[in-house]
Amino acid sequence: MAPARMPIIICHLDLDCFYAQVEARRLALSTCPLSGPPLAVQQWSGLIAVNYPARRAGVTRFMNATVAAQTCPSLRLVHVQTISTHKSESDSGERRIEEDDTIPAQNNNHGAQGAPLNSSTSRDSLKVSLERYRDASRLVVNAISEALDEHKDAILIQKASIDEVYIDLTSVVAKLTTTWTPNEESRTANSLSLPRAASFEEAVAAAWREAAPTACVGWDGDGTPPKVAQPYVIGSFIMHRVRSHIWNTLSYTCSAGVAKNKLVSKLASARNKPNKQTCILPDSHQDMVADIELSSINGFGGKAGKAVLAALAPATTPRQIRQTFTDANGSLEDGLRRVLHSRERAAWVANVVSGENDDPVTPNLRVKSINACKSGTFSNAREAREWLNLLSNEVASRLAEETERRGRAAGRAKTLTLHFRGKLNTDHRDNWVAGNLASLTPERSRSAPLALGPGGSYPPNGDSIATQAWRLFTSDAGEPIVQFPVTRLQLAVSLPDETTEEKGAQDISALFGKHQQKSGDVSSSAFPAAAAAAAAAATTSLEQQPAAVSSAARSAPWSCLACTLENAASSSRCEACGALKGSSLPPTSTLALEKKRRAPTLLDGFAKKRSG
DNA sequence: ATTTTGACGCT
DNA sequence: AGCGTCAAA
CATH class of the missing domain: 3.30.1490.100 (DNA polymerase, Y-family, little finger domain)
Known part of the structure; x- marks a missing residue:
């Protein structure tokens, strides 16, 4: 039996130590996180990616390459690709881009050590190129698309960075659920449909066995998946197929998280690494975030997040924040509003510390x-x-x-x-x-x-x-x-958006590429047309007015427009440079290029970004 | 924390 | 148009 209502299923997929895997594959070394050779990617003298065998040997990101080589004598150090201008003899002196191999890979294991990497010549004359990783990233996205090809009209893929994607599997899971029939033969051996079984429950159980080992939070994973877990099991089954396809075609391992929103799916993919996947059942969202440092959650790593954290101190985790700020009426949002002085911020934080998040998966596979x-x-x-x-x-x-x-x-x-x-x-x-x-x-x-x-x-x-x-x-x-x-x-x-010039020939589904997704359930009967319609309807209702600057904000500490120093509310001049509050110029500035520039305020970025 | 990216928001 | 924020390897 199909469930009456179909929850949103979001997956986050993250390549394990991506640059290290790209280099290992390029050099025909094993990318297996258990048995491959220790390898790290260096950019000048610092490491920017470290594979799991090297991590086990004590090598860490940001470590100096020389220290890393001492820490792990068998470490294979690979420098990122560099390019330089080059006078070609056969080319009448015309300058072109040349791949440059003059930076030696420091490697104690392989005989002669080249010139030190931070010697003046290389870094002063060469430029890093990340082309290898952009190319590999494109191949990974292609592989994901291939694995989901038979459902390509139903999936949304958002590239979140060079090695991360979010996938909205809601429609695919709904489709596999609602179109399931007993003992249906798959069209092909690799067809992305549930394993053949006499009942839906048995099919889901078989899917769970195939997706094993998927860690699950909210169910012990034994026996037949409970009804509430079924959509997440199907999502995990799909993601296991996707990850297998990436491994089979590209030899890259990745980790994945399956949950009901982007926030938790991202935390889930980071929970078990490398080469593992984790699903989080909806009842466990709050537990999932409860003891994570808020500063490590997406959106809290920067200035705005730190300002929020400062206002909530000494509470730093969602559990502590909920305990401290839930008010006498039991309202967390109201309690947060009293200390954050902003409806939007309070709603955002209240949602995040509860594991709730409405950010839609926004397809964006075109380079901008x-x-x-x-x-x-x-x-x-x-x-x-x-x-x-x-x-x-x-x-x-x-x-x-x-x-x-x-x-x-x-x-x-x-x-x-x-x-x-x-x-x-x-x-x-x-x-x-x-x-x-x-x-x-x-x-x-x-x-x-x-x-x-x-x-x-x-x-x-x-x-x-x-x-x-x-x-x-x-x-x-x-x-x-x-x-x-x-x-x-x-x-x-x-590069342009292309939405306007292409609209004539455009796929209907692409027109919903920017749809806003409401949290909560989408009727399974909604697939696919009603889901799109509901999403389209949500687009208008989600628009929020920018926050007005409150009187509290006016009497708040201010950033100097000239030097950005934070000053006390009572100061009328910047304590560092003497500029008047509201002035972008220090009293003795002589810089011709200096322009009036507004310093960022704590309210920046909250008006529209966090709809909560 | 480095450097090299890339997306997006605000004015 | 220009500046700023946030994030990832």
Whole structure:
């Protein structure tokens, strides 16, 4: 029997130590987390990914590569790919991007040790490229799509980062539930349908056996899955198939979480790693989050989250927060509102500490921007120009690839943006007493419509982009608009949405790509048309008004607009730089480029983001 | 914590 | 258009 109401089933899938697996596979080494060789990926002298065998040997992320090699003598250290400008002999001196292999992999096990990685030459002349991982990421998403292909009209996939996706399996689980018939033969051996059985309960039990070992929170996993667990068992069964397909086709392991929302599915995928999956039954959501440090939950890692945490101190976990702030009437949200001074924040925190979350899975498989950047010390216009040339070539080449992937009908890149970080001038720094160091190295940007290449060609080539980038870097008089040294250069192109130009030929399901999803149940009879309709209806009802700034906020501590220091509410001048409250300029500022800039406030980001 | 990304929000 | 936040390897 199908359940009368079908809960939302969300899965979070996370590749295990992704860069390390990509490098292991590229080098034809085992990616098995139990038996593979210890391996870590370094970027300059620091480690950015460490596989599980290396972790067991005591190697950690951020560890210095030399220390890591001492800690684990058999460690295979692989440097991320680097590229450089290169004068090709056969190419009349034209500059192109060359993959560069001059950075030696430090490896005590393999004889001669090369030059130290932080020696001046390599890092000053090379740039990291993450292309290997972008390519691998695309293959993983393709594999996921393949595994779910027979349900492709029913699934929503959101890429959350280079190695994470959320998948909304609600419709697929509903479909497998409502279309189930006794002893139905699968169309093919690998068909993504429930195992053949005489009853639905037996089919779900068989699915659970196939998905084993899936850890489950809220049921001990023994015997026949209880009714409340059935949709989660089916979701786990699907995700086990997906993970198997990724392993079989790409040799990558990943971990997955299945739950009723993104918040808990993400916590679930992190709970058992590597190469494991976990499902959380709805009654266990609160238990699942109860003792996790709130600061480690999505959205609480940054400034806004820390501000919330500060207001709730000393409570740091959902359990403590619920105990401390549930008011006399039993309302957690009202209790939180008294300390957070914001309806939106109170609703958000109340939901999170209860394991509730309405964020929809928003399909976003199209790349929205292409960025290339280089940090370093660029001392003069010639150096800046050389790096801009390299960044331009990289962006041009990636834009050409993306254009190729999308086909000729694809929209064109709209904007070229140059970001640059330059220090304030010495006069200004000398006047600085105790300001925020970050404000000494402001990052600025200039952008312009991306121009076509020679003869109106699209996409523009590297030289064309380099010319445009240089125009953004310099004034009309041809002088750099920032002082040297410049410590960071970044070039970006933004790609269009394509929703408007494609609407004629568009798949109906894609029109619901941005639908908002209400928490709670969706009628199983809703699949698929009514689910889409319900989702579409929810779109309008979920719009929230931005929070008004409360009187409490006006008498709250303020951030200096000039140096960002937090000042007491009673101060009218910044204690660090002396700027008047509300003024973006310190009294003696001499920086020509200084612009009026509003410092971020604690309310930023809460108006629309957290609908609760 | 590093650097190199990428998405998205606010003004 | 420009700046800022948050997150991941």
